[in-house]
Amino acid sequence: MPEELDELVRHPKTSRPGEPMRPHNMVCFGCGEQSPRGLHLEMFAGEGFSVVAEMPVEHWMEGGPGVIHGGILSSAFDDVMGMTPRLIGPAAVTVHLQVDFMRPIPVGETLHLRAEILGKQGRKIYTEGVAHLGDPTTPVARAHGIFVTIDARKHFAEHVERSARADEFKAGKPQV
Numbered sequence: 001m002p003e004e005l006d007e008l009v010r011h012p013k014t015s016r017p018g019e020p021m022r023p024h025n026m027v028c029f030g031c032g033e034q035s036p037r038g039l040h041l042e043m044f045a046g047e048g049f050s051v052v053a054e055m056p057v058e059h060w061m062e063g064g065p066g067v068i069h070g071g072i073l074s075s076a077f078d079d080v081m082g083m084t085p086r087l088i089g090p091a092a093v094t095v096h097l098q099v100d101f102m103r104p105i106p107v108g109e110t111l112h113l114r115a116e117i118l119g120k121q122g123r124k125i126y127t128e129g130v131a132h133l134g135d136p137t138t139p140v141a142r143a144h145g146i147f148v149t150i151d152a153r154k155h156f157a158e159h160v161e162r163s164a165r166a167d168e169f170k171a172g173k174p175q176v
């Protein structure tokens with residue numbers, strides 16, 4: 001992370017600590033409540049520049065016998081960390097995601113995820129994610145990610161046709 005960082009300012013309209021964070025797209029694999037096969041993560045604003053979520057580890061998420069698939073864990077981190085830019089303003093997309101798998105995460109447990117903005121420089125937002133199974137002093141995974149702010153309308157303009165919600169988006173009502 002660079003040494004010279006911008007000041008972080010909470011967006012006046014963002015959720016307050018304890019309040020839900022709205023999905024950025026109802027059919028998002030991570031947080032969309034209408035995603036047919038998604039993680040259906042419900043996220044809440046936390047203290048400071050953080051976002052928290054809990055994810056029950058279900059059988060369909062299995063990788064190794066009885067434990068979570070690494071890609072599922074990475075997806076959960078991606079989405080929770082990807083929600084943190086909302087705390088300060090514009091939408092942002094992942095350009096870099098690095099995950100440390102520290103302990104096996106068993107099926108049947110509930111994974112507690114917390115993501116936080118570490119710093120911002122220009123369009124780049126540096127974030128960290130931590131996961132535990134109920135004891136915050138014993139993390140089971142940690143992630144670092146860089147998100148770059150975008151103008152969502154322009155960024156998705158040439159792909160929005162392919163969305164399951166293309167009609168809504170084209171009608172100019174992106175109810176995200």
Ligand SMILES: CCCCC/C=C\C/C=C\C/C=C\C/C=C\CCCC(=O)SCCNC(=O)CCNC(=O)[C@H](O)C(C)(C)COP(=O)(O)OP(=O)(O)OC[C@H]1O[C@@H](n2cnc3c(N)ncnc32)[C@H](O)[C@@H]1OP(=O)(O)O
Nearest residue numbers: 024079082091092093094095096148152153156157160174
């Ligand atoms: C038409 C209606 C549509 C309506 C849509 C409505 C609502 C939707 C709303 C919100 C949805 C928003 C977000 C979704 C959020 C979360 C989902 C989970 C997260 C994801 O799953 S998201 C999917 C995976 N994600 C991608 O699909 C990104 C692919 N990517 C790109 O599209 C380009 O990469 C882009 C545009 C990001 C940047 O491109 P660009 O040309 O604009 O800018 P540039 O390349 O200059 O990068 C700018 C600065 O980032 C630095 N930088 C770049 N890459 C780096 C790297 N890897 N490591 C370190 N630094 C990096 C550069 O070094 C420079 O830094 P500096 O400014 O200091 O020079």
